[in-house]
Amino acid sequence: MNVSGSFLDPEKILFQAGLSKTQTVVDLGTGSGFYALAASKIVGEQGRVFVVDILESALSHISSEARVKGLRNIQTLRCDLELPRACASINEGVADFVIFANVLHEVTNKNNMFSEAFRLLKTGGKLLIIEWNDTPSPIGPESEVRVPQQEASDYAQKTKLRLLRRIDTDQYHYGLLFVK
Numbered sequence: 001m002n003v004s005g006s007f008l009d010p011e012k013i014l015f016q017a018g019l020s021k022t023q024t025v026v027d028l029g030t031g032s033g034f035y036a037l038a039a040s041k042i043v044g045e046q047g048r049v050f051v052v053d054i055l056e057s058a059l060s061h062i063s064s065e066a067r068v069k070g071l072r073n074i075q076t077l078r079c080d081l082e083l084p085r086a087c088a089s090i091n092e093g094v095a096d097f098v099i100f101a102n103v104l105h106e107v108t109n110k111n112n113m114f115s116e117a118f119r120l121l122k123t124g125g126k127l128l129i130i131e132w133n134d135t136p137s138p139i140g141p142e143s144e145v146r147v148p149q150q151e152a153s154d155y156a157q158k159t160k161l162r163l164l165r166r167i168d169t170d171q172y173h174y175g176l177l178f179v180k
Helices: 010-017 034-043 056-069 110-120 149-158
Strands: 024-028 048-053 074-078 095-101 121-132 162-167 173-179
Touching: 010 034, 010 121, 010 162, 010 173, 024 034, 024 110, 034 048, 034 056, 034 074, 034 095, 048 056, 056 074, 095 110, 110 121, 110 149, 121 149, 121 162, 149 162, 149 173
Parallel strands: 024 048, 024 095, 048 074, 095 121
Antiparallel strands: 121 173, 162 173
């Protein structure tokens, strides 16, 4: 099912995954902040969104967007997700949600990224993975670097996360929701 009619709608996807007011979210490898900005609106002023990327330019862009939109619950952090405990400045067990959105194909050391997600999640916290599927698309990474659903699921389960369900996205992506 396509939740947006044509392309991804981050708010609908996050609601479908169960994100709600006052929760704490960590968006690892946020890029443009597509999901982080939507999460910020959903969790509201009592919630928090940690926006993590290795590129300072991405973080600066998201900070500017948040200011323009009046979103004051976003904190940006520059971290290299290839390293163990990449985001050590974020406390263990703080996150209700961790988001991996269109980032797995860019990460060489996926084990470290999944381990960091596990460390950040509360017991009962959820990991949402949105990634490019193998359908040819006019945009997105080359098909040979895309991470298949089963591979993403295997990494998550190896990290002791349990698959809750698949998330409806669009024709070019897949969505998986895991719980700690």
